[in-house]
Amino acid sequence: MIPPMDAAEAPVVLAAHxxxxxxxxxTVLTDMELTVRKGETVCLLGPSGSGKSTFLxxxxxxxxxxxxxxxxxxxxxxVRASGNIVMSDGELxxxxxxxxxxxxxxxxxxxxxxxxxxxEAPIHVQRRDKxxxxxxxxxxxxxxGIADKAGQYPARLSGGQKQxxxxxxxxxxxxxxxxxxxxxxxxxxxxxxxxxxxxxDLAREGMTMVVVTHEMAFARDVASRVVFLDRxxxxxxxxxxxxxTRPKTDRAKQFLLRYSAQ
Amino acid sequence: xxxxxxxxxxxxxxxxxxxxxxSIVIGLPLGxxxxxxxxxxxxxxxxxxxxxxxxxxxxxxxxxxLLIFFALPVVGISMGAVTAAIVTLxxxxxxxxxxxxxxxxxxxxxxxxxxxxxxxMPRALRFRRIVFPQILHSALPALVNEMTLQVKSxxxxxxxxxxxxxxxxxxxxxxxYDPLPPFVVALVLYSLIVAVFxxxxxxxxxxxxxxxxxxx
Numbered sequence: 001m002i003p004p005m006d007a008a009e010a011p012v013v014l015a016a017h018x019x020x021x022x023x024x025x026x027t028v029l030t031d032m033e034l035t036v037r038k039g040e041t042v043c044l045l046g047p048s049g050s051g052k053s054t055f056l057x058x059x060x061x062x063x064x065x066x067x068x069x070x071x072x073x074x075x076x077x078x079v080r081a082s083g084n085i086v087m088s089d090g091e092l093x094x095x096x097x098x099x100x101x102x103x104x105x106x107x108x109x110x111x112x113x114x115x116x117x118x119x120e121a122p123i124h125v126q127r128r129d130k131x132x133x134x135x136x137x138x139x140x141x142x143x144x145g146i147a148d149k150a151g152q153y154p155a156r157l158s159g160g161q162k163q164x165x166x167x168x169x170x171x172x173x174x175x176x177x178x179x180x181x182x183x184x185x186x187x188x189x190x191x192x193x194x195x196x197x198x199x200x201d202l203a204r205e206g207m208t209m210v211v212v213t214h215e216m217a218f219a220r221d222v223a224s225r226v227v228f229l230d231r232x233x234x235x236x237x238x239x240x241x242x243x244x245t246r247p248k249t250d251r252a253k254q255f256l257l258r259y260s261a262q
Numbered sequence: 263x264x265x266x267x268x269x270x271x272x273x274x275x276x277x278x279x280x281x282x283x284x285s286i287v288i289g290l291p292l293g294x295x296x297x298x299x300x301x302x303x304x305x306x307x308x309x310x311x312x313x314x315x316x317x318x319x320x321x322x323x324x325x326x327x328l329l330i331f332f333a334l335p336v337v338g339i340s341m342g343a344v345t346a347a348i349v350t351l352x353x354x355x356x357x358x359x360x361x362x363x364x365x366x367x368x369x370x371x372x373x374x375x376x377x378x379x380x381x382x383m384p385r386a387l388r389f390r391r392i393v394f395p396q397i398l399h400s401a402l403p404a405l406v407n408e409m410t411l412q413v414k415s416x417x418x419x420x421x422x423x424x425x426x427x428x429x430x431x432x433x434x435x436x437x438x439y440d441p442l443p444p445f446v447v448a449l450v451l452y453s454l455i456v457a458v459f460x461x462x463x464x465x466x467x468x469x470x471x472x473x474x475x476x477x478x
Contacts, residue, residue, distance in 0.1 A: 062380060090384045097382035107377035111395050121381040124391055153474060173381065 010037040013177050013208045019058050019068035028054045029232040036210060041203040043219040044212045046229035047255060052212040056181050059210065060099045061092055072098060073176060097125055100170030104182040106162040108154040114141065114165050115150040118172045126173065140168040144198050160191030167198055180211040216259045220244050228252050263443040267434040271444055274430030275451040282413045285351035293359025301367045318357045323418035326350050331422050347419035355412045362404045366397035399470060406463040410456045427451055
């Protein structure tokens with residue numbers, strides 16, 4: 001296990017500045033800032049419709065922000081270094097191989113087996129050696145506890161198993177950063193734990209992660225930092241101890257009250 | 263009706279199968295190409311495909327064959343009867359295939375495309391690895407159905423003086439003054455051709471089901 005680095009000294013993996021986004025007349029994000037250092041687990045919290053998922057999707061340009069910049073290890077995402085030209089599909093694809101993503105509804109490829117889902121991008125996008133990728137993919141499935149399902153199609157798996165395949169698939173790219181978009185929101189309550197356990201292990205092993213979640217216990221126990229959003233703005237940001245025990249704003253207090261009442 | 267007459271109708275069947283297959287083999291990828299143009303909303307080309315599909319789809323095969331054979335030489339494009347027949351059937355089947363492929367593309371789950379994008383797949387790779395293998399299966403029944411319709415609309419090319427099953431049968435009937443036997447033979451031949459298409463579809467579907475079953 002890698003000992004946790006001092007967060008303040010670790011190199012910056014991802015920096016987002018002044019991200020704004022509207023859908024028509026509806027402003028979803030206003031001037032969002034986020035810096036993620038190596039080994040950090042940043043949890044984005046906030047009520048439904050606060051813009052958490054949209055912000056996460058702006059980080060790898062699945063959603064094109066109207067303003068602002070995203071830098072992955074200093075390299076601009078979405079806009080070419082030479083001037084203000086939006087990247088082509090191929091250029092964006094190349095940079096996205098360095099950012100893994102786990103989806104709320106898994107978004108596995110149903111025509112491929114579990115093992116093929118995990119091997120697909122390393123072989124066909126990163127063009128790595130097939131035998132090596134296969135060994136790694138099998139090891140990853142072992143790690144998320146579904147090695148016995150390798151030859152099955154996703155349709156045969158439970159939600160929790162699908163999401164663990166989703167995580168293995170993202171890890172197979174050896175990304176600099178992992179994005180989680182509400183990874184447990186579509187799961188039956190009794191399946192949430194198995195997915196969170198895998199994510200907890202990843203955090204402990206020093207994976208750099210940005211997690212949009214409604215799992216307050218996970219954020220409190222695992223996050224190195226929480227960012228609280230409301231109506232497309234960052235309302236509060238800080239250590240989980242601080243946020244969960246001494247929230248500074250009324251909005252955060254209200255939000256936490258609703259969750260502790262459950 | 264003699265055995266020679268049966269042989270003549272059989273020769274017509276060979277011709278029917280040949281031009282049908284030629285138009286299917288060209289028309290399938292052509293239709294897919296048109297569908298992709300519409301799906302990706304490529305400016306200008308998109309509008310051209312819309313006009314093409316609505317014009318050709320509205321035109322009966324006989325009319326289209328005559329138009330291509332007699333009208334195109336006026337603008338300097340002339341071709342032999344067989345080529346004109348294949349062009350007619352290809353253009354016609356391609357329009358229907360366009361709509362079938364487009365339907366399959368439009369109902370393709372967007373979350374799968376999104377994960378493919380997030381995993382760094384460029385457009386062509388997304389299509390080749392994720393979309394195509396799946397729409398091929400979802401579009402297959404409709405495509406095979408269109409193939410059988412295609413075989414059945416092929417007699418239209420007889421207006422170009424070509425001898426297919428129906429034309430061969432009616433010639434035999436006209437000569438022997440007994441049209442029933444040759445048309446029974448024609449019907450049997452059409453049934454056999456269509457059966458081959460349907461059987462190959464069943465075979466592909468069964469193989470797919472067996473694959474899925476084996477993975478359980």
